[in-house]
Amino acid sequence: MASPDSTLFDKVVNLCKRRSFVFPSAEIYGGFRSTYDYGPLGVLMLRNVKDAWWRSMVQLRSDVVGLDAAILSPPQVWEASGHLENFSDPLVDCTECKTRHREDQLEDPNICPACGKSGTFTEARAFNLMFKTQAGPVEGAGADVYLRPETAQGMFINFKNILETSRKKPPFGIAQVGKSFRNEITPGNFVFRTREFEQMELEFFVPPEDANEWYEYWMQERHQWYLDLGIPEEQIRMRPHDEDELSHYSSGTSDVEFLFPWGWGELEGIANRGDFDLLQHAKHSGQKLEYFDQGTGERYVPHCIEPAAGATRSMMAFLMAAYDEEQVNDDTRTVLRLHPRLAPYKIAVLPLSKKDTLLPKAEEVLHMLQPHFMCDYDITQAIGKRYRRQDEIGTPYCVTIDFDSLEDDAVTVRERDSMEQTRVSTNELVGYLTEQLAL
Numbered sequence: 001m002a003s004p005d006s007t008l009f010d011k012v013v014n015l016c017k018r019r020s021f022v023f024p025s026a027e028i029y030g031g032f033r034s035t036y037d038y039g040p041l042g043v044l045m046l047r048n049v050k051d052a053w054w055r056s057m058v059q060l061r062s063d064v065v066g067l068d069a070a071i072l073s074p075p076q077v078w079e080a081s082g083h084l085e086n087f088s089d090p091l092v093d094c095t096e097c098k099t100r101h102r103e104d105q106l107e108d109p110n111i112c113p114a115c116g117k118s119g120t121f122t123e124a125r126a127f128n129l130m131f132k133t134q135a136g137p138v139e140g141a142g143a144d145v146y147l148r149p150e151t152a153q154g155m156f157i158n159f160k161n162i163l164e165t166s167r168k169k170p171p172f173g174i175a176q177v178g179k180s181f182r183n184e185i186t187p188g189n190f191v192f193r194t195r196e197f198e199q200m201e202l203e204f205f206v207p208p209e210d211a212n213e214w215y216e217y218w219m220q221e222r223h224q225w226y227l228d229l230g231i232p233e234e235q236i237r238m239r240p241h242d243e244d245e246l247s248h249y250s251s252g253t254s255d256v257e258f259l260f261p262w263g264w265g266e267l268e269g270i271a272n273r274g275d276f277d278l279l280q281h282a283k284h285s286g287q288k289l290e291y292f293d294q295g296t297g298e299r300y301v302p303h304c305i306e307p308a309a310g311a312t313r314s315m316m317a318f319l320m321a322a323y324d325e326e327q328v329n330d331d332t333r334t335v336l337r338l339h340p341r342l343a344p345y346k347i348a349v350l351p352l353s354k355k356d357t358l359l360p361k362a363e364e365v366l367h368m369l370q371p372h373f374m375c376d377y378d379i380t381q382a383i384g385k386r387y388r389r390q391d392e393i394g395t396p397y398c399v400t401i402d403f404d405s406l407e408d409d410a411v412t413v414r415e416r417d418s419m420e421q422t423r424v425s426t427n428e429l430v431g432y433l434t435e436q437l438a439l
């Protein structure tokens with residue numbers, strides 16, 4: 001088993017700030033704890049993570065459709081889902097130092113980790129993790145709304161709409177990517193646990209008798225997705241939940257876990273939710289949420305298998321897994337060995353020098369590549385330094401325009417991991433890079 005590396009965490013967090021992947025939010029005002037802004041490279045990479053998920057879960061399948069449901073939702077949704085009642089953490093206050101803690105995370109339930117005093121805790125109180133706000137100009141009863149703590153309920157409350165309009169029948173799924181909000185008591189470890197984050201969730205509705213088979217299927221599919229995108233086998237595992245860990249809705253859950261520098265942490269949960277959600281929403285809304293097969297006259301409430309992943313958390317795992325340092329001559333080369341699909345830029349176009357004679361040709365090559373690939377264009381500093389800058393942000397290929405390019409209409413293509421260089425004619429460049437990147 002690979003061992004956790006605590007300096008890796010600092011190195012990646014530092015790189016994220018320095019190279020504009022992730023900034024602490026509201027930094028000019030001293031920061032806003034545990035919220036983050038995704039900078040020019042972070043927004044590209046996060047989008048790539050979400051696109052890779054969407055490609056695999058929606059685009060390459062004919063049994064899944066997409067959805068983008070509202071973030072604001074009325075209390076009825078959360079009453080039916082069980083979140084109003086159950087989505088809480090047990091909190092205790094220390095009467096001595098006035099700090100607040102999650103009781104279930106205390107090493108010793110009698111000792112305050114802040115002041116070390118014993119027997120100073122209040123009785124535990126259930127603290128609901130949902131953010132509540134008001135809709136409309138009048139405060140008070142009837143105006144309460146919630147920021148969704150998961151995207152999943154959007155799929156359940158649209159089950160009927162989608163079943164009636166999409167010509168799908170079980171087994172079929174509804175996929176959604178978007179922001180969720182939880183008033184986490186112990187956010188931390190960079191973007192691993194934040195109060196505002198992005199999820200990528202699929203609710204896959206199946207005939208009840210096929211639920212176990214589909215549960216197994218989705219566990220394998222989801223495990224493979226991370227492997228295909230470059231997470232090494234020894235850094236990812238499936239961990240089935242123990243009975244006492246299961247959520248109120250689940251008859252079986254397995255987590256996909258990544259070996260973070262501090263140990264194993266969840267990237268995704270795959271849950272067999274049974275018919276809990278559709279039955280709850282049917283009960284609370286008074287609507288029939290079931291499948292009726294007109295051919296056979298069969299009627300049933302589908303069971304639901306849910307692979308629920310974190311986009312922001314997965315991005316962090318991909319960064320951690322990709323970070324590498326290697327000795328090249330007397331120099332340490334930092335390289336993000338990101339899968340090309342996830343890399344913020346696929347190509348960097350680099351004129352060998354800033355000389356006027358080279359720039360028009362370099363811009364011509366850039367404009368030729370831009371419709372096909374996300375490209376960076378960098379004309380400052382020595383070429384070696386520019387290669388290193390691109391290595392550090394994971395750009396798979398650098399395209400260098402030199403003085404020979406003006407004569408032979410060819411460029412040098414440098415591959416990130418091997419640093420090998422190949423001369424390619426510009427009229428074959430798009431085809432060559434398309435083949436190499438294999439997106």
Ligand code: GAP
Pocket residue numbers: 149150151152182184191192193194195196197198199201266267268269306308309310311312313314
């Ligand atoms: N609908 C089921 C559900 O939401 P979950 O395990 O609570 O399940 C799914 O969340 C995924 O969302 C987690 O595996 C994690 O990747 C991500 N996630 C949950 N809370 C998060 C937080 N506070 N910050 C970042 N990501 C989070």
